[in-house]
Amino acid sequence: MTIEKLNKIADIRVLLFGDFMVDKYIHGKVSRISPEAPVPVLEVTSRQTKLGGAGNVVNNIITLGAGVRVLGCVGEDPDGEWILSELSEKGIETGYMRKYPQVQTISKTRLVSKNQQFLRYDEEKIQDIPDAYVEEIRQQEEVLFQGIQAVIISDYGKGAVTKEGAEFLIEGAHRRNIPVIIDPKGTDYSKYENADVCTPNVKELGDVMGKPLHTEEEILEAGQKLREQIHLKYLLLTRSEKGISLFDGQQGRQDFPAASKDVVDVTGAGDTVVSAVALMMAAGFSPEECCVLANTAASIVCSKFGAATLSLNELMEQMVNSGEFKLVDVTTAKYVLASLKEKGKKIVFTNGCFDMLHAGHLASFLQARKFGDVLIVAVNSDASVKRLKGPERPVVEQQNRIRMLCALECVDYVILMEDDTPVPLIQALHPDVTVKGKDWEHKNIPERHVVESYGGTVKFIDLEEGLSTTNLIGKIRHE
Incomplete structure (x- = not known):
């Protein structure tokens, strides 16, 4: 997997069609039972309103950094107005959304205490999308697909995704070589025929095949049969804690284990999977890579x-963090450190040659680690060490110096530094704290101005007396 492909996500625009809803949350405390009936009393502390249904797919797409053009209908009611207003505020293209008096906007209200739902009530009227809407978007096919790299059909079974509408989008997308990803619902999968990817879960696959699926053999047979019946390129079966199974015409079935993480709430995990798969396919990832990334994405939202x-x-x-080593390049480091900063973590940076790793180096890492939550260590490349220390250095080549640093528990990330100073890295990463030895404290270090320009700080630490690589090399030669 390449970072360059992930960087393409910012240029991707998705055409999204589906059932748009409002998710409402009423938060409160439960400390007593009602005297009127044996039910808990919720003392309301706050209320929250979010985009639901296909709207949650929108949220997933834009937080991953891509753009969205939406198709769908809402009612001429307050919830419908709220959906259109919320989409517009998020910068979503809503020019193809329509309001109809005969449509009731669907809302789901959840009563929550201590992050646990104990009641949900839905307000909905399930009915097919107006024929006039399908005809309207059909007439605008050329402009509808302009600038689009992926199509998602988010079917919640509330009437938006009719056979006519789905077929129109699938055929139009394929004429333009645009992948179509389906999040299905119900038992009539014929409307998804010829899509690129369909993402049912095991229960949904059993429902469409007319029987529960209990064994791996039953799941394999059902997945292959459904893929062939509706001429899918890929059937991507989501399996909760078992991860994802991918069915295609060449490999049969491939299994991708779930990423390990504590599960708090599985709500919306399917929306995350379909969003991630659509964006990764549009960015050029293989179906297998899409499954790995979708598993990782789902594990995060379920936490x-x-x-x-x-x-x-x-x-x-x-x-x-799920990889074996801590080595990152500068582009990856920017993503990782930005995520950690979003969580309120303080980033500490230090650098050096770290040739012949010794107790003095370890002492400096332990001191540096105390200034924050995450320590990233930049290590000079072999070429850089030669320029700084002379042609006989380094004694230990960069590959092995990196392996040693990655093995240290107090070091969170390691990055290779080709330059002779850390200034370019610090300019790119903006660590909160940059750590230097006290021998630099009263010198004009080049990174000080850069660090202070964005509000960071430079800290100086004590060095272990008599412990240096130069001294060690001299002692070895003398002996």
Whole structure:
């Protein structure tokens, strides 16, 4: 997986069609039972309103950094007005959204105490989208697809996604080589025929096949059968704690284990998966890579309460932290550190050659770590060390110096530094604290001006007396 592909997400625009709803949350405390009936009494402390249904897919797309053009209908009612206003405030293209008096905007209200739902009530009238709307967007096909790199059909089974509307979008997208990703609902999957990706869960797959699926053999048979029946390129089966299974015409079934993380709330995880898959496909990732990234994305949102989303920074941080080594390049480091800063973490930076890693280096890392929450260490490349220390250095090549640093518990991330000073890295990363040895305290260090220009600070630490790589090399040679 390349960072360059992830950077393409900012230039991607998704065409999204589906059921738009309002998610309402009433938060409060429960400390007593009603004297009128054996039910808990919620003492309301706050209220919250969010985009729901296809609107949560919108939230996922924009927090990952892409753009959205939306298709759909709402009612001529306060909830419908709120949806249109909220979409506009988020900078979403709403020129193809329409209000109709015969449509009732769907809302779901959740009563919550201590981040636990104990009641939900829905206000909805399920009916097909007006024929006039489908005809209207059909007449505007050329402009509708302009600048679009992926199409998502977010079907919540509330009537927006009819066979006519879905077929129009799938055929129009394929004429332009644009991938179509379906988040399905119900048992009539014929309307999704010829889509690129469909993302049911195991229960939904069982419903459409007319029987519960209990064994791996049953799941394999059902997945292959459904993919062939409706001529999908890929069936992407979401399996909760088991991750994702990918069905295609070449490999059969491939399984991708779920990323390990504490589950708080699975609400909206399907929206995250379909959003991530659409954006990653448009960015040029393979279906297999899309499954890995979608698993990671879903694990992050499931660790949050409610229909949550994730940023590209969070996705990058999780991907790096799930790897074997802590080595990051500057682009990846920018994503990771931005995510950590969003969480209120203080970033500490230090740098050096770290040739022949010794106790003095370790002492400096432990001191630096105390200035914040995350320590990133920049290590000079072999070429840089030669320029600074002479042609006989380094004694230990950069690959092994990096491995040693990555093995230290007190070091969170390691980055290779090609320049002779850390100024370019500090300009790119903006660490909160930059750490130097006290031998630099009264010198004119080049990074001081850069650090202070964005509000960072430079801290100086004690060095272990008599412990230096130069001394160690001299002692070895003498002996």
